[in-house]
Amino acid sequence: xxxxxxxxxxxxxxxxxxxxxxxxxxxxxxxxxxxxxxxxxxxxxxxxxxxxxxxxxxxxxxxxxxxxxxxxxxxxxxxxxxxxxxxxxxxxxxxxxxxxxxxxxxxxxxxxxxxxxx
Amino acid sequence: xxxxxxxxxxxxxxxxxxxxxxxxxxxxxxxxxxxxxxxxxxxxxxxxxxxxxxxxxxxxxxxxxxxxxxxxxxxxxxxxxxxxxxxxxxxxxxxxxxxxxxxxxxx
Numbered sequence: 001x002x003x004x005x006x007x008x009x010x011x012x013x014x015x016x017x018x019x020x021x022x023x024x025x026x027x028x029x030x031x032x033x034x035x036x037x038x039x040x041x042x043x044x045x046x047x048x049x050x051x052x053x054x055x056x057x058x059x060x061x062x063x064x065x066x067x068x069x070x071x072x073x074x075x076x077x078x079x080x081x082x083x084x085x086x087x088x089x090x091x092x093x094x095x096x097x098x099x100x101x102x103x104x105x106x107x108x109x110x111x112x113x114x115x116x117x118x
Numbered sequence: 119x120x121x122x123x124x125x126x127x128x129x130x131x132x133x134x135x136x137x138x139x140x141x142x143x144x145x146x147x148x149x150x151x152x153x154x155x156x157x158x159x160x161x162x163x164x165x166x167x168x169x170x171x172x173x174x175x176x177x178x179x180x181x182x183x184x185x186x187x188x189x190x191x192x193x194x195x196x197x198x199x200x201x202x203x204x205x206x207x208x209x210x211x212x213x214x215x216x217x218x219x220x221x222x223x224x225x
Binding site for chain 2: 035044045046047050061062063064097101103104105106108109110111
């Protein structure tokens with residue numbers, strides 16, 4: 001079965017950095033585009049970032065709200081995807097979900113909470 | 119970016135009712151719309167892809183339709199386990215964008 005397990009969340013202060021991780025299993029990771037989606041407390045879903053596969057040069061794409069501050073990366077040898085978050089703002093407080101899919105976002109992890117507060 | 123206007127924000131239904139949620143895209147999305155169900159404290163679950171293709175395990179009382187900019191999602195014969203929030207997602211263009219969500223409650 002497909003499993004996506006996020007880790008690394010926590011409480012940080014504004015302007016600090018945090019890197020969250022996602023361990024994938026149950027599918028051919030190297031063939032899958034990977035995504036991060038977030039959800040602020042009591043709010044809707046927001047698409048954050050995508051990274052494609054090696055044949056597609058690991059191309060990345062970001063939402064405007066995080067462009068220049070967040071970096072998505074992957075390690076196919078470990079079936080891991082990461083989200084490096086720099087210069088965090090209070091509005092980045094959210095549950096962050098790792099997702100994978102064939103166009104649509106088929107598979108979701110359980111999420112990891114990131115809280116940005118002074 | 120493509121905007122997805124989802125309505126209504128909330129919906130109250132009785133068991134056995136049929137309910138419909140709509141999403142209008144700010145431009146043609148070529149049927150690349152998916153629908154998700156999210157229960158409190160849980161991750162979203164993909165129910166329907168490409169407008170009307172039900173995922174394995176999605177009950178047949180769920181359905182989707184539409185084309186161009188206008189899409190709809192319906193639940194016929196609402197059951198208690200359907201009480202959740204529902205989101206549309208366009209995946210025709212990057213960045214993918216979600217509708218604001220519809221919270222389905224029991225009347």
